[in-house]
Amino acid sequence: MKTVLYKTDLSPPARAVKMLVYLLGLDIEQRDLNPVLREQDAHELRKKNPMRTVPFIDEGDFSLGDSHAVVLYLLDKYGGPEHExxxxxxxxxxxxxxxxxxxxxxxxxxxxxxxxxxxxxxxxxxxxxxxxxxxxxxxxxxxxxxxxxxxxxxxxxxxxxxxxxxxxxxxxxxxxxxxxxxxxxxxxxxxxxxxxxxxxxxxxxxxxxxxxxxxxxxxxxxxxxxxx
Structure with a gap:
């Protein structure tokens, strides 16, 4: 499964991940969630992201919340020598x-x-x-x-x-x-x-x-x- 980024553009942590995705030139799917409407509380999303925060990423058999953990993971997975x-x-x-x-x-x-x-x-x-x-x-x-x-x-x-x-x-x-x-x-x-x-x-x-x-x-x- 390709990496899916759940985010809202109003969220500073989500924007941090988006900026890094842009810098790395990644083509990943981005899906909007509305935290005010508590869309992240949906049962299937709570299982993947118990913190119920945005952003988080989903790769099917692996999911990760917290923007700092996400950016470090994406750098480790996709970053090349030019991104060191x-x-x-x-x-x-x-x-x-x-x-x-x-x-x-x-x-x-x-x-x-x-x-x-x-x-x-x-x-x-x-x-x-x-x-x-x-x-x-x-x-x-x-x-x-x-x-x-x-x-x-x-x-x-x-x-x-x-x-x-x-x-x-x-x-x-x-x-x-x-x-x-x-x-x-x-x-x-x-x-x-x-x-x-x-x-x-x-x-x-x-x-x-x-x-x-x-x-x-x-x-x-x-x-x-x-x-x-």
Missing amino acids: YLYPKDRRKRATVNQILFFDCGILFPRLGAIMGPTFMGEMTEIPKEVVWRIKNAYSIMEGYLSQTTYLAADTMTVADICAYATASSLVGLVPVDEKKYPKLKQWLNTMFEKEFSKKMNEQGCSDHVTYLKLLMEHNKHNQKSKL
Whole structure:
């Protein structure tokens, strides 16, 4: 069975996988799921992906969830020598890439999730100050990484940049980056934005994601006022 990617373009992790698929030149089937409608809860999909998240891939007798696991699997399976820069074989370089991948899934994306979850549940009408502070704290960490290397893990782009950019591109649409305070982060964002794979596989989905969250917050605000 060919690899099937289950995704939604509004999902930053799904967009990270899409960007890598584009970079690797893979011809794989992509099927949309609507997480809001809980389409991933269908019995046959729950068996393959107990986390019930997007993205995940299905190869018939093998399935895999979590975008970071997926991108590393696809790189290992399909990446050639020309793609080694994305996930170097050198032990220390690879460990540094892993560090940023863990930063993305352990710190950066949860800061975005702190907005997404309550907004989808109808609770959030605006981003609380403490959430904004945590996001800016994540920006400060990224600025620190970028003060050491051109990209987050090295002087060349790695898969860690792709994953972190998918998350950060949505975050900065909600909490803009202060260019004076985080100049290197702003430059990195601009550099990633201009890449062809980013324009084709991330830009529209990111724009739609940010717009949807902002509209949903306004909707939540209206609903809460109407109940008073």
